[in-house]
Amino acid sequence: MSLILITVISICVSSGILLLLSREVFKMIMGLAVLGTAANLVVFTGGRPGSLVPAVIEQGSQTLMTNAASPLPQALVLTAIVIGFALLCFALILAAAVANQQDNSDVASYRENEPSGNAKAQSDKPSVMEIES
Amino acid sequence: MSNQQAIKGPGSSFNYIALSLIPFSLFVALIVGLVQFPLPWQWSQPWVSSLDIALAFRVDAFSMLMLMLITGIGTMVFIYGSGYLSHTPGKHRIFFVLIIFMMAMIGAVTADDVILFFVFWELTSITSFLLVGFNHASSDARDSARQALFVTMAGGIALLAGLLLLSDMAGTWSLSGIVAAAPTYMDDPRLSYAIILVLIGAFTKSAQFPFHFWLPNAMSAPTPVSAYLHSATMVKLGIYLMARLDPAFNELLLWELLLIGAGAITAVWAAVLALRERDLKRILARSTLSALGTLTLLIGLPSSSAGLAVIAFLFAHAVYKAPLFMVAGNIDHVTGTRQIDHLMGLRRVMPWTAAAAILAGLSMAGLPMAFGFVAKDIMAVAKEQSELVEIVGYGLLLVNAVAMAVAAVAAIRVFWGPLEKSFVGLREANWRMVIPPLMLAIIGVEFELFPDFIDPLLLSAAQSISPSSQLVEISTSYSFQNMFSATGISALIAIFLFLAWDRIHDRLASMRWLDNFGPEASYEVVLTTLKKTASIHTRFLQSGRLDKYLLLTISALIAMSFYVFWNAPIQMPAFNHWPMHSWAWLVAGGLMSIGAVVAVFLQNRLALLMAVGLIGYGSAILFLFAGAPDLAFTQFTVETVLVVIAATVIPFFKHAPYRETPWKQPLKLLLALLAGAGTFILLMNLQAIPENRDLASWFASNSLPQANGRNVVNVIIVDFRALDTLGEIAVVAFSLLAAKPLFTHISANRSEAASGSVLLEKLAVPLYWMMLTAALWILLRGHNEPGGGFIGGLVAVAASSQLAILYNSRFARKYQYLMPSKLAMLGIGMAMVAGMAGLITGEGFLRHVEIAGLSSVLLFDLGVFLTVWGSFTGYVYSLLERHELPLETSEQGGMS
Structure with a gap:
């Protein structure tokens, strides 16, 4: 049954990467979200999921039942979900602000702090070394 | 000069001649020490004791000789520099670096630990770079400085590698120890590499072929620097190192071949090129190269008396070449040119400089009466004893001849003959520039007449690099035949060269x-x-396009992972475990897969958001059927709030979605598929490895006894790993703080408020309180049953969001009583206070403490709750404030 999980994760990774590579800024952010979900599931598979029993100690018992799900990846993933969400929110706001400011939703056009377009014209400009000397 | 003036620092009133007291007092101290204490002096102090590297110094007679040259010539150079540079702006920098250089040289020739030696060695390269590039406004000087630095630094790296190899073979860091232990590692196969590496270092430093070219270019340094670094001391450091190691490798053919070969080529080639130069200083530089080549050659000779020849020539060269450089500097200073075409008859205007030139020139030419002659004489003897290959001998004849001719040019040509008209009326250079060359030149001649003091020092120095050295007929009792064979033929050639200088030059220049x-x-x-x-x-990697950066990064990641897969056997786990609830997984996985595939094709942003939401909800269902209710609830609430926030953001993207150019898609598709395949292989391998449950079972068995919690996941988060959680909620809160300035960049989008459902508005406030109560209940039960601060906080966010959407953000804020960012900070503060409790009772920061039946982890979890609630409502409110409830948003929010 892990096979289902692994297949789904792989599909999500492919989809996430493809979205991430998109030049449309909103797609990119959504790619981040999909990749985040996939990454959480990857960590989760580390606990060899398969049990339906939650990692909760039953009344009258001192320790977790041996057939319960592994609690450690769950603890890791829980916080990862929330942090990933915070990152996603920030990225969304950032993307919206940049798209507004640059008046464009094409990622390739966001180059305020990058060397300007024409690569050929660039090579004529002095390199860092030449500027220093 | 008074002390008060000195305090003013490097102003015009500071007389730099005072700085010469530094090398001079060191020189005096050396003489006194030499008389008082027998050599060698040793001193050692642990430095990096774990590696056994020490601040170890050792001064034997050879080091002593180098020290006397460094401090003695240093004194003269400082006096000379104070005159030569008196009108140079920024001269304080020269003197400052010169003093550092002198210290580095002193360190290098006294260090016994190879690492320490290397540090000083590199320091001399750096100071040399700074001094050559002193006139940084000139591009020539910059290029020369860079060249000197690159060449010597590259050599320095080789030297370090070589020294490390030698140390490893000899089992000691000590230079003298490496030499002493030489017989034990003669058969080590690494020896050849070590020798070649060390010699690359020495050759770059002492400008041996093929690394010789930086030295003539380094002449763009001010003349005092050239006299000091690039003739008398620094370039001798490579010679020093080779001479130091010579006793160890003297018998090795490789050592002999490399030294004799490089030395001979350098000596002859530099001598020929000297004839091409018109610049007096460059002529001297070429002849310095030639002399360094001769020294290298002499060290390479497998002769016992060569040691003495090396020492004598090294000393003599320093004592005559430095004054000649000073003479060239004086001529430049007085006439404004160093081109020998214009320089004639200068003795009429510069009589003292002329005198110094003649004395030093005599010494250089190796004529009788000068110390240089003594050295040449010893060299002649050394050459005979070692049965040198004849061709090298002839080469050396030429080298000697050129040296004489150069001496004649420097001493006779420029000072004799008719004075050019434009030079009439010029005055002799400042006394500070005349005394030093004169004194050094006199010393050179003096020691020939009174060799008693220097002879024993030279001999013991020679013995320290070549233990079997004996005092050859050193001063007065040379044989006429030796003198003739060494200097006679050379002198004849030299006379020819001198007379035909211009013609030879023209021929070579063409x-x-x-x-x-x-x-x-x-x-x-x-x-x-x-x-x-x-x-x-750089153009390729840094195209300036963000999407290309991402493409490169992901390609590199994929390439690296597939490289790993390529080299590791791929394992496949056995899938024989198909429990009853597999159908739920299939459904959830199916939902996710549909979402993932559809998302790729969607252009509409809202639809895309829905597809991504589907993936999230699908994974929540997966969690639910995998014994992870906490994760399921968290994922459900997160997806809900995400849809609220993202749907609020979408209207701010005012432009139609960018559509890709189709021809670029195949590459991206390929990368995406490869990434998916890589993940698949990775996870398959992971599943094939048996799980290590040590940690998980520790938490499982310690959760209740130690932390009084039945929900192990929650216990890990708020108790065992509470410090991580504290960091994580801090990140959540900081993301809001980081986003705050960005909200103002989103242009407001105020459309008229759409009227929502009246029924929903009436219900909003009661619904809010109900949800908040539920959130608190989830928080409280979290320690023993699924739930906890994160889930509770997210439910509270949902509660506030629906209020904000149905009314407005101001209304929702009122019901929260505290600003979202303050609420988040309060949460972090609470978590910290909860942590303090454990600190006070001595359990340790963030360890749980029970007070009156209430655990401190409850306070901690409340902190988590408040941070999550505050942070994400902050996003929601700030976004909603930017526009008033677009219809689609309220519908999406209403559903949650």
């Missing part, structure tokens, strides 16, 4: 094609290729 084949040309090629390659690959 052979410009020579320049294209020298090592300097290859240096230039390497440098330009380096720049071009750097430029091309």
Whole structure:
């Protein structure tokens, strides 16, 4: 049954990467979200999921039942979900602000702090070394 | 000069001649020490004791000789510099670096630990770079400085590698120890590499072929620097090192071949090139190269008396070449040119400089009465004893002849003959510039007449590098035949060269094609290729397009992972475990897969958001059917709030979605598929490895007894790993703080408020309180049952969001009583306070403490709750404030 999980994760990774590579800024952010979900599931598979029993100690018992799900990846993933969400929110706001400011939703056009377009014209400009000397 | 003036620092009133007291007092101290204490002096202090590296110093007679040259010539150079540089702006920098250089040289010739030696060695390269590039406004000086630095630093790296190899073979860091232990590692196969590496270092430093070209270019340094670094001391450091190691490797053929070969080529080639130069200083530089070549050659000779020849010539060269440089500097200073075409008859205007030149020139030419002669004489003897290959002997004849001719040019040509008209009326250089060359030149001659003091020092110095050295007929009792064989023929050639100087020069100068084949040309090629390659690959990697960066990064990641897969066997787990609830997984997985595939094709942003939401909800269902209710609830609430926030953000993207150019898609598709395949292989391998449950079972069995919690996941978060959680909620809160300035960049989008459902508005406030109560209940039960601060906080966010959407953000804020960011900070503060409890009771920061039946982890979890609630409502409110409830948003929010 892990096979289902692994297949789904792989599909999500492919989809996430493809979205991430998109030049449309909103797609990119959504790619981040999909990749985040996939990454959480990857960590989760580390606990060899398969049990339906939650990692909760039953009344009258001192320790977790041996057939319960592994609690450690769950603890890791829980916080990862929330942090990933915070990152996603920030990225969304950032993307919206940049798209507004640059008046464009094409990622390739966001180059305020990058060397300007024409690569050929660039090579004529002095390199860092030449500027220093 | 008074002390008060000195305090003013490097102003015009500070007389730099006072600085010469530094080398002079060191020189005096050395003489006194030499008389008082027998050599060798040793001192050692642990430095990096774990590696056994020590601040170890050892001064034997050879080091002592070098020290006397460094401090003695240093004194003269400082006096000379105070005159020569008196009108140079920024001269304080020269003197400052010169003092550092002197200290580095002193360190280098006294260090016994190879690492310490290397540090000082490199320091001399750096100071040399700074001094050559002193006139940084001139591009020539900058290029020369860079060249000197690159060549000597590259050599320095080789030297370090070589020294490390030697130390490893000898089992000691001590230079003297390496020499002493030499017989034990003669058969080590690494020896050849070590020797070649060390020699690359020494050859670059002492400007031996093929690394010789930096030295003549380094003449763009001010003359005092050239006299000190590039003739008398620094360039001798490579010679020093080779002479130090010579007793160990003297018998090795490789050592002999490399030293004799490089030395002979350097000596002859530099001598020929000296004839090409018109600049007096460059002529001297070429002859310095030639002398360094001769020294290298002498060290390479397998002769016992060569040691003495090396020492004598090294000493003599320093004592005559430094004053000659000073003479060239004086001529430049007085006449404004160093081109020998214009310089004639200067003795009429510069009589004292002329005197110094003649004395030093005599010494250089090796004529009788001068110390130089003594050295030449010893060299002649050394050569005979070692049965040198004849061709090298003839080469050396030429070298000697050129040396004499150069001496004649420097001493006779420029000072004799008719004075050019434009030079009439010039005045002799300042006394500070005349005394030092004169004194040094006199010392050179003096020691010939009174060798009693220096002879024993030279001999013991020679014995420290060549233990079997004996005092050959050193001063007065040379044989006429030796003198003749060494100097006679050379003198004849020299006279010819001197007379035909201009014609030879013209002939050589026309052979410009020579320049294209020298090592300097290859240096230039390497440098330009380096720049071009750097430029091309920087352009490629740094295209300035964010999407390309991402493409490169992901390609690199994929390439690396597949490289790993390629080298590791791929394992496949056995899937024989198909429990009853597999159908739920299939459904959830199916939902996720549909979402993932559809998302790729969607252009509409809202639809895309829905598809991504589907993936999230699908994974929540997966969690639910995998024994992870906490994760399921968290994922459900997160997806809900995400849809609220993202749907609020979407209207701010005012432009139609960018559509890709179709031809670029295949590459991206390929990368995406590869990434998916890589993940698949990775996870398959992971499943094949048996799980290590040590940690999980520790938490499982300690959760209740130690932390009084039945929900192990929650216990890990708020108790065992509470410090991580504290960091994580801090990140959540900081993301809001980081986003705050960005909200103002989103242009407001105020459309008229759409009227929502009246029924929903009436229900909103009661619904809010119900949800908040539920959130608190989830928080409270979290320690023993699924739930906890994170889930509770997210439910509270949902509660506030629906209020904000149905009314407005101001209304919702009122019901929260505290600003979202303050709420988040309060949460972090609470978590910290909860942590303090454990600190006070001595359990440790963030360890749980029970007070009156209430655990401190409850306070901690409340902190988590408040941070999550505050942070994400902050996003929601700030976004909603930017526009008033677009219809689609309220519908999406209403559903949650």
